[in-house]
Amino acid sequence: EIDKDGSSVALTFSDGASNQVAGPTITADKDYYYCVTADEVTAISDPTTYTGWVDPDRKPFVASGIYLRGEVTSWNAIDEWQFSDEGNGVYVLYDKTLTGNFKVADASWSSACNYGSNGTAITMGAPYSLVSGTNDNISCGTGSFVCARIVLTIVNGNATLLLEPNEDATGLTSVYVMGDNNGWNYMDASGELALTETPGVFSGQVTFLQGTDGYSHWMIYQRLGMAGAWGAGDADLTGNNTAGTLVKGTTTTVSTAPGTYVVTFNIVTGEYLLTQIESQPVDLIVKPATALLVPTLPEQVKVLSLNNSLIYYNDQDAVFNGIASAMGKDAVWTKHTLLGKSLNTHWQEGDGMAEDGTPGAKMLVRSQPWSHIILQEQSSLPRTDIETFRANVKRWRDYIREYCPNPNAVIIVPVNWAYSGDWSSYTTFNTTFMTNFLDVASDLGVTLCPVGLAYQDVYDREGSEGTQTWFLDDRHPTLKATYMAACMEYSTIFGVDANTINWAPADLSSSDAEAMRGYASRAMTALATNPVVHTAGTVRVSATLVDQFGMPLNGEINANVSGGGTLDDNLVFTSDGTEGEFTVTVTSGSFTGTSVITVAAPVTTMVVYPAIELSSAKLSHSENFDAMGDGGETGVAAMPTAWRIDRQVANPRVLGRYDQADDNTMYSGGVNLPSNAKNGTWNFGNTAGTDRAVGGITTGVANATRCVNVYAHLLNVDSRKPIQDIVVSYDVEKYRKGSNAAGFDVQLYYSIDGRNWTSAGSDFLTHFDPDSETAGYADVPGETAEVSAVLPTTMAAGCDLYLAWNITLAAN
Numbered sequence: 033e034i035d036k037d038g039s040s041v042a043l044t045f046s047d048g049a050s051n052q053v054a055g056p057t058i059t060a061d062k063d064y065y066y067c068v069t070a071d072e073v074t075a076i077s078d079p080t081t082y083t084g085w086v087d088p089d090r091k092p093f094v095a096s097g098i099y100l101r102g103e104v105t106s107w108n109a110i111d112e113w114q115f116s117d118e119g120n121g122v123y124v125l126y127d128k129t130l131t132g133n134f135k136v137a138d139a140s141w142s143s144a145c146n147y148g149s150n151g152t153a154i155t156m157g158a159p160y161s162l163v164s165g166t167n168d169n170i171s172c173g174t175g176s177f178v179c180a181r182i183v184l185t186i187v188n189g190n191a192t193l194l195l196e197p198n199e200d201a202t203g204l205t206s207v208y209v210m211g212d213n214n215g216w217n218y219m220d221a222s223g224e225l226a227l228t229e230t231p232g233v234f235s236g237q238v239t240f241l242q243g244t245d246g247y248s249h250w251m252i253y254q255r256l257g258m259a260g261a262w263g264a265g266d267a268d269l270t271g272n273n274t275a276g277t278l279v280k281g282t283t284t285t286v287s288t289a290p291g292t293y294v295v296t297f298n299i300v301t302g303e304y305l306l307t308q309i310e311s312q313p314v315d316l317i318v319k320p321a322t323a324l325l326v327p328t329l330p331e332q333v334k335v336l337s338l339n340n341s342l343i344y345y346n347d348q349d350a351v352f353n354g355i356a357s358a359m360g361k362d363a364v365w366t367k368h369t370l371l372g373k374s375l376n377t378h379w380q381e382g383d384g385m386a387e388d389g390t391p392g393a394k395m396l397v398r399s400q401p402w403s404h405i406i407l408q409e410q411s412s413l414p415r416t417d418i419e420t421f422r423a424n425v426k427r428w429r430d431y432i433r434e435y436c437p438n439p440n441a442v443i444i445v446p447v448n449w450a451y452s453g454d455w456s457s458y459t460t461f462n463t464t465f466m467t468n469f470l471d472v473a474s475d476l477g478v479t480l481c482p483v484g485l486a487y488q489d490v491y492d493r494e495g496s497e498g499t500q501t502w503f504l505d506d507r508h509p510t511l512k513a514t515y516m517a518a519c520m521e522y523s524t525i526f527g528v529d530a531n532t533i534n535w536a537p538a539d540l541s542s543s544d545a546e547a548m549r550g551y552a553s554r555a556m557t558a559l560a561t562n563p564v565v566h567t568a569g570t571v572r573v574s575a576t577l578v579d580q581f582g583m584p585l586n587g588e589i590n591a592n593v594s595g596g597g598t599l600d601d602n603l604v605f606t607s608d609g610t611e612g613e614f615t616v617t618v619t620s621g622s623f624t625g626t627s628v629i630t631v632a633a634p635v636t637t638m639v640v641y642p643a644i645e646l647s648s649a650k651l652s653h654s655e656n657f658d659a660m661g662d663g664g665e666t667g668v669a670a671m672p673t674a675w676r677i678d679r680q681v682a683n684p685r686v687l688g689r690y691d692q693a694d695d696n697t698m699y700s701g702g703v704n705l706p707s708n709a710k711n712g713t714w715n716f717g718n719t720a721g722t723d724r725a726v727g728g729i730t731t732g733v734a735n736a737t738r739c740v741n742v743y744a745h746l747l748n749v750d751s752r753k754p755i756q757d758i759v760v761s762y763d764v765e766k767y768r769k770g771s772n773a774a775g776f777d778v779q780l781y782y783s784i785d786g787r788n789w790t791s792a793g794s795d796f797l798t799h800f801d802p803d804s805e806t807a808g809y810a811d812v813p814g815e816t817a818e819v820s821a822v823l824p825t826t827m828a829a830g831c832d833l834y835l836a837w838n839i840t841l842a843a844n
Contacts, residue, residue: 091124093116094116095117096115096116096117097114097138098115098136098145098184099139100115100130100134100135100182101113101134101135101137102132102133102134102170103131103132103133103134104130104131105134109137113125115182115184122183122185123183123186124181124182124183124184125179125182127179128179128182129176129177129178130176130177130182130195131172131177132171132172133170133171134169134172135147135148135169136148136193146164146165147163147164147166147191147193148163148166148167148168148169149162149163149168149169149171150162150163150451150506151163151411151507152412152453152454153171153218153412154172155195155257156177156195156218156255156258156259157194157258159185160192160194160195162191162192164189164191166372167371167372170193171416172219173217173416173417176256177195177197177256177257177259178255178257178259179195179196180197180198180199180200181194181196182194182196197254197255197257197258197260198260201260201299204227204255204299205227206221206224206225206227206234207224207254207260207262207297207299208223208253208254209223209225209250209251209252209295210251210258211223211240211248211251212240212241212242213238213241213248213250215418215467216460216464217417218253218257219256219257219416222238223236223238223250225238225252225295225296232299233298234296234297234298235294236294236295237292237294237295237309238292238293238295239292239582240288240291240292240293241290242290245287246290247270247272247288247289247290248287248288248289249285249286249287250285250287250288251263251278251283251284251285252278252297252304260280261280261281261282261283262278262279262280262297262299262302263278263279263281263282264276264279264282264284264285264286265278265279265284266284268285268286268287269285271287272288273286273287274288274293274307275305275306277301277302277304278297278304280302286304288306290583291308291309291583292308292309292311292583293306293307293308294307294309311579311585312579312580313578313585313620313621313623314579315623316577316578316618316620316625317575317576318573318575318625319475319563319573319627320475320563320564320571320573320627321477321626322477322627322628322629322630323563323564324477324564324629324630324632325564325566325569325570325607325630327607327609327631328634329525329526329567331362332362332364333356333362333363333403333404333526334366334400334401334402334403335349335352335363335366335402335403335521335525336365336366336396336397336400336402336404336406337349337366337367337407337408338375338378338396338405338406338407338408339367339368340370340374340408340411341507341508342408342411342446342448342509343408343446343517344367344369344371345504345509345514346510346511346514348365348514348518349365351514351515352365352518352522353365354535354537355518355519355533355535357535358533359526359535361526366396368391372410372411373410374410374424375407375410375424375425375427376420376424378392378393379393379424379427381393382394382828383784383831384754384827384829385751385752385828394431394435395830395831397431397432397435398435398436398437400437400438400638401437401438401635401636401638402436402441403441404441405441405442405444406446406481406521407424407443407445407478408445409425409448411448411451411507412448412451414448414469415448415464421472422475425445425476425478426476429477429478434785434788435785435787437635437638438634439635440632440635442479442525443478443479444524444525445472445473445479445480445481446483446517446521447466447480447481447482447484448465448483448484449465449483449487449488450465450487452496452499452507455491455496458488458491458496459488459491462484462485462487466484466485466488469484470561470563473562473564474563474572474574477564478563479524479562480563481517481520481524482558483516483517483520483555485555485558485559486516486517486551486552486555487499489551490502502516511537511539511540512544512548513548515537515544515545516551519549520552520555520556523552523553523556524556525567527565527566527567529556530549530553568606569606569607569631570604570605570607571604571627573591573599573603573616573627574603575603575618575625577589577620577621577623587620587621588621589603590618590619590620591617591618591619592617593614593616593617593629594614594615594616594617595610595612595614596614596629597610597614603616605629607631609631610631611633612630613628613630614628615628615629616629639691641690641691641745642674643745644744644745644746645747645749646746646747646748646749647748647749647753648753653746655672656723657724658722658724659672660672660715660724660726661724662724663700663715667697667699667700667715668696668697668700669697669700669724671694671695671697671726674745674746675744675745676694676742677696677697677728677742677743678692678713678740679698679711679712679713679728679730679738680737680738680741681735681736681738683738683739684738684739684840684841685838686739686838687781687789687836689787690743690745690783690786690787690836691787693743697713697714697726698710698713699712701714701716701717702717702718702725702767703809703810704808704809704810705729705767705768705807705809706808707805709729709768709808710729711728711730711733711736712728712740713726713737713740714726716767716813718812725765725767725813727742727767727839728839730839730840738840739838739839740839740840741838742836742837743836744834744835744836745786745832746827746832747833748827748831748832750829752829753829754826754828754829756826756827758822758826758827759820759821760792760796760823761819762818762819762837763816763818763819764778764816764819765812765813765816766809766813766815766816767808767812767813768807768808768809769803769805769809769814770800771805773802774841774843775800775801775841775842776799776800776841777799777839777841777842778797778798778837778839779791779797779798779837779838780796780838781835781837782834782836783833784831784833789836790825793824795821796823798819800815800817
């Protein structure tokens with residue numbers, strides 16, 4: 033493209049034999065693209081429509097009926113993404129930028145042509161084996177692959193995909209440092225070097241993290257996806273290297289002392305220069321910020337797992353149950369499986385029944401006081417995208433603490449393992465898994481079951497040949513590997529050595545069973561840094577002084593604990609059995625951080641409260657409260673079934689909990705209520721006592737009634753049909769005048785558990801302006817406000833819905 037400036041551009045061509053041939057001259061008078069040959073110049077207003085030039089190295093397009101289908105095509109089969117059939121089982125796409133998830137398939141997703149992920153990550157320049165008939169998508173991660181060609185090869189039903197990178201540096205605006213600085217994540221852009229004003233020179237700030245030998249190892253790629261490699265040349269550079277020349281097309285690494293540097297790279301000459309930036313301490317990071325420790329086991333152990341195929345294969349839950357029964361334990365493991373899916377997919381099932389009519393993951397969490405909940409992540413995600421993995425575990429941890437009937441359920445995260453086949457990367461991938469799982473567990477205060485360590489152990493002892501016997505395919509366990517993992521979960525839950533287990537499945541030989549118990553025992557011992565070990569009553573606290581770039585710094589660390597146990601020199605808190613909340617305080621210089629550890633017992637009972645039952649056959653219910661009567665001499669009256677009431681004394685507009693609310697009102701009355709009528713919950717009524725209403729009287733006096741809440745508990749008893757478009761209609765009646773200048777509000781809230789509330793919005797807000805006096809009415813109710821609107825939620829199949837009317841001042 034030539035910008036118009038009235039200038040002329042003389043062109044010179046090479047004839048392919050190092051001879052220079054004079055070409056035509058372009059006089060640029062418009063912002064046009066120009067196609068130039070040795071003989072002529074053609075101006076093109078729209079280069080996408082120009083067909084006058086054909087790449088002599090590209091074969092003519094031949095429709096194949098095979099498409100790359102994914103997020104880039106909205107999962108449609110479109111012509112621009114149809115492979116060209118180049119013969120002999122080779123199909124090609126040219127000049128494509130690939131992002132998101134995708135598969136290779138024909139237009140009808142037929143079983144004859146539907147290829148997906150083999151469970152490993154796809155990279156530039158390496159043949160990727162496709163799996164026929166799988167539901168698993170191939171993922172580009174969070175980045176994009178800029179491909180000169182995408183080559184599909186199908187021979188005897190076996191398909192491979194090759195992403196050939198665009199090696200042309202023309203138009204590059206960034207290159208990328210990849211290595212220990214970003215966990216060798218080839219789609220991570222944190223090592224980006226941007227193009228400077230000097231042509232071909234790129235620069236940026238990169239923090240190099242310490243590798244296994246004390247140095248940070250790295251190289252440069254022209255594009256994400258490992259495209260256009262620039263390495264050290266013939267051999268990896270060791271020691272501290274801050275200047276030198278990289279060689280294009282090599283994948284050997286450079287090592288540099290950890291730190292933050294300004295990195296400059298010249299893509300023309302390959303020269304690089306690293307200038308270190310001085311570090312300054314800025315923060316003390318203490319992990320976990322909070323942790324729950326449950327040193328005691330309930331009499332009955334109830335385990336729930338949210339899992340995929342790694343637990344589903346060979347029924348690891350049933351194997352565990354067999355072990356527990358033989359060992360005399362009252363323990364049952366219930367699994368909830370979504371094959372090939374992540375913890376986020378479990379989350380997306382919703383609050384009620386899943387599409388297959390069985391309880392979804394959230395509903396299961398709410399269904400019982402589980403003693404242990406196992407969160408199994410998708411196979412490769414913890415290695416390739418730690419932040420998404422962290423977010424998934426945190427979301428479930430927080431949900432369990434809020435919604436499980438046993439909020440003190442022990443959360444266990446089993447460590448994944450590398451796939452078989454790529455044995456050259458097996459140890460590296462397992463190391464990354466272990467590093468990332470420890471990072472997340474330490475951050476969130478959860479327990480690890482180090483299954484991946486056992487897989488690495490067998491590889492270290494028996495090599496790829498011995499390790500392959502643990503795999504049914506490239507990822508799923510054989511029965512003996514499932515037994516080994518079940519032994520580890522048993523060891524994690526009960527705190528015993530796996531070697532003491534005396535039961536194994538009948539289909540497993542005694543020698544294999546013994547060997548698997550040995551691997552399980554060694555792996556449990558090897559994980560000496562498990563952040564939380566409930567059976568030992570320990571929480572391992574970590575404290576790191578960091579600089580302005582997040583790099584760890586050396587500094588003296590001092591710590592103490594407020595009680596409940598001891599804290600050793602390694603910052604391991606050991607409970608003395610005292611329940612309560614204890615704070616570990618850590619200092620380094622002028623910086624201070626804390627870790628709050630709650631020692632608690634499991635909650636084993638679950639109270640089921642009466643509910644107003646609704647279904648597709650019974651879609652309405654009404655309540656007028658008249659059956660409550662006037663409460664007799666005491667004025668205390670029982671609320672209708674499934675209704676409750678409470679008062680909050682701390683602040684206005686505070687919702688309580690349905691399970692802690694009262695079944696009775698405190699007072700009864702209604703006509704000519706005095707200005708000094710008692711604050712609290714009331715059963716209001718007319719003179720005849722037949723027309724009743726529930727509510728309350730609030731006050732501004734400290735430690736007295738600041739607000740009143742009226743609750744109702746509903747249940748959708750249908751197992752499959754949700755209840756939608758829920759219309760809630762009610763009258764708000766006023767039985768006493770109030771002169772508070774703020775006025776008074778009644779706001780409706782809703783909840784799925786009667787504890788965590790969401791406002792129903794302005795359609796369900798009733799406001800009363802202040803009166804000139806505080807006094808009762810001779811005729812009641814004195815005012816009535818009618819409300820009717822659609823509630824902004826649904827009742828999922830089999831799910832509860834709680835309503836709460838909050839009665840309070842309109843402002844503090």
